[in-house]
Amino acid sequence: MSLPHAILTALLEKPSSGLELTRRFDRSIGYFWSATHQQIYRELGKLESDGLIRALPSEQPARGQKKAYEVLPAGRAELARWTAAGQDPKPQRDALLLRLRAAAVVGTAGLEADLGRHLDLHRRQLAEYEEIERRDFPPGRDGPEDRLRHLVLRAGIDLETFWTRWLAHALAEVAGLSEVTGGTASSDGAGTTPPR
Amino acid sequence: MSLPHAILTALLEKPSSGLELTRRFDRSIGYFWSATHQQIYRELGKLESDGLIRALPSEQPARGQKKAYEVLPAGRAELARWTAAGQDPKPQRDALLLRLRAAAVVGTAGLEADLGRHLDLHRRQLAEYEEIERRDFPPGRDGPEDRLRHLVLRAGIDLETFWTRWLAHALAEVAGLSEVTGGTASSDGAGTTPPR
DNA sequence: AAGCTTTATGCAACTAGTTGCAGAACCGGT
DNA sequence: ACCGGTTCTGCAACTAGTTGCATAAAGCTT
Numbered sequence: 001m002s003l004p005h006a007i008l009t010a011l012l013e014k015p016s017s018g019l020e021l022t023r024r025f026d027r028s029i030g031y032f033w034s035a036t037h038q039q040i041y042r043e044l045g046k047l048e049s050d051g052l053i054r055a056l057p058s059e060q061p062a063r064g065q066k067k068a069y070e071v072l073p074a075g076r077a078e079l080a081r082w083t084a085a086g087q088d089p090k091p092q093r094d095a096l097l098l099r100l101r102a103a104a105v106v107g108t109a110g111l112e113a114d115l116g117r118h119l120d121l122h123r124r125q126l127a128e129y130e131e132i133e134r135r136d137f138p139p140g141r142d143g144p145e146d147r148l149r150h151l152v153l154r155a156g157i158d159l160e161t162f163w164t165r166w167l168a169h170a171l172a173e174v175a176g177l178s179e180v181t182g183g184t185a186s187s188d189g190a191g192t193t194p195p196r
Numbered sequence: 197m198s199l200p201h202a203i204l205t206a207l208l209e210k211p212s213s214g215l216e217l218t219r220r221f222d223r224s225i226g227y228f229w230s231a232t233h234q235q236i237y238r239e240l241g242k243l244e245s246d247g248l249i250r251a252l253p254s255e256q257p258a259r260g261q262k263k264a265y266e267v268l269p270a271g272r273a274e275l276a277r278w279t280a281a282g283q284d285p286k287p288q289r290d291a292l293l294l295r296l297r298a299a300a301v302v303g304t305a306g307l308e309a310d311l312g313r314h315l316d317l318h319r320r321q322l323a324e325y326e327e328i329e330r331r332d333f334p335p336g337r338d339g340p341e342d343r344l345r346h347l348v349l350r351a352g353i354d355l356e357t358f359w360t361r362w363l364a365h366a367l368a369e370v371a372g373l374s375e376v377t378g379g380t381a382s383s384d385g386a387g388t389t390p391p392r
Numbered sequence: 393a394a395g396c397t398t399t400a401t402g403c404a405a406c407t408a409g410t411t412g413c414a415g416a417a418c419c420g421g422t
Numbered sequence: 423a424c425c426g427g428t429t430c431t432g433c434a435a436c437t438a439g440t441t442g443c444a445t446a447a448a449g450c451t452t
Contacts, residue, residue, distance in 0.1 A: 001407090001408085002291045002294055003409090005294065005295075005298060008298070009294070009297055009301055012301045012302070013301060017430080017431090018431065018432090019429070019430050019431080029294075029297070031288065032293040032297075033291075033293075033294045034287030034288060034289065035409085036409075036410065037430090037431085037432090038409085038432080038433095039408085039409065039410085041430095041431065041432060042432085045432090066429090066430070066431090067431080076302060079301070079302050080302040080303060080305070082295070082298070083295050083298045083299050083302055083303075083305075083306070083307065084305050084306025084307065085306070085310075086306075086313060087291060087292075087295075087310070089291075089292070089314060089317065090289070090291065091230030092227065092228050092229075093228065093229055093286070094229070095198045095229075095283060095285075095286065096285070097228040097229075097348050097352075098198055098202055098205070098228055098229045099278070099279050099283075100344055100347060100348050101205055101225070101228075101348050102201060102275055102278070103279050103344055104340075104341040104345050105205055105208045105209060105275070105341070106208070106272060106275050106279055107276060108340075108344070109276070109280050110279070110280025110281070111280065113282065114282040114283070117282060118285065121285065144300075144373050145300040145301070147369060147373065148296055148297070148299055148300040148304070148369075148370075148373070149297065149300050151296060151365075151366050151369055152293050152296050152297050154362070154365075155362055158358060158362060159358065162354060162355065162358050166350070166351050166354060169347075169350075170347055170351075173343060173344075173347055174344075177340050197437090197438085213400080213401090214400070214401065214402090215399070215400050215401080218400095231439085232440065232441090233400090233402090234402080234403095234439085234440075234441085235438085235439065235440085237400095237401060237402060238402085238403095241402090262399090262400070262401090263400090263401080393452105394451100394452090395451085396449100396451080396452105397449085397450075397451100398447105398448080398449075398450095399449095400446085400447080400448100401445085401446085401447105402443105402444080402445080402446105403442105403443085403445100404442090404443085404444100405440100405441085405442085405443105406439100406440075406442095407438100407439085407440070407441095408437100408439080408440095409436100409437080409438080409439095410435100410436075410437070410438095411434100411436075412433105412436095413432100413433085413435105414432085414434105415430105415431085415432085415433100416431080416432105417428105417429080417430080417431100418427105418428080418429070419426100419427085419428080420425105420426090420427085420428095421425090421426090421427105422423105422425090
């Protein structure tokens, strides 16, 4: 139940149309709460009919016509309420870790390439975050809002740093394994599931 | 599309009934791929009708009666296929970071308590992981399967370490902010959304 | 043996997120 | 003025995950 609040936040930062929101989700907000344009349009409709946002009155709002929204007081209040409320963390889901665990049972064949690809992706993301930090948070700018936003960015940077390190380590480990066993570790499951 | 593979992995490690699987998901597998008993029962049915697993023939399988499953060769093959195949990482979703960003706009009121609660949860999880490491990976045990499983556990430990550190830092930062502004930073949105 | 609790399996309905497609305006070039 | 690509909005159908409840057997209690 966070998408509407992600949208409210984005709209408070700057009133936007559906597509503008989509683009901003692809850049900044989407780094920790991604959404497709479909979700966004649907949610905008819902938020409007709930009276939390409204379409800025401009040109006639026809199909294929840009339509910008702004947050109403009720929307700001709802966002404040949600921000203050406690929430339990969502259960984790990480397919890569799961695959590593599966590899312990069925063998590591084919894993290396994908680990490398992930490493590359995380390196890129890290570089992007660092670029943003350089651009948006030069030493000096540190009003309350900046400090909070910087904190969030730091989480992103540190997370990507963690993943690049871990993936590099994992890659070395997996490479070591396939070297020893000649391509696949325990691909017959011996040692874990004894043949019956 | 990872749940069936999580189940196959778990069943290869040890044939189990639905409830046993559920419990094991709550402990080890669920740390990086959680699932409710509902998902598991449904998926077991699907996997069985697809011929990837089968019910161990034992007592008559009536309702309210334990029914254990084991993986068939086709299931092992499917798991190996999936493990080897490359997959794009799922888009990130982190409600806490989102809330911090919202707080930059609507104020930090009420955040501190919840940050503290999250810190506590992550500390507990970290302690649990470290306990598992002590118990299951004493120095010496390092066959191929152990190395891979240990690698996964290390990811968990390092992630939780990261979060506890970051949360402690965030908590200090937020406390500093509310001290300066008297409880809420920029709760009227000034500075970000100039009043029109 | 009658009732209560726990264990185990499962159905049905719902919410959130994804994918594929389509239609209207707008913006160039010819 | 017409055509073709791009922008912008949106519907419909699907997949994955969650919540609430039902039902059957087994074990314990009196």
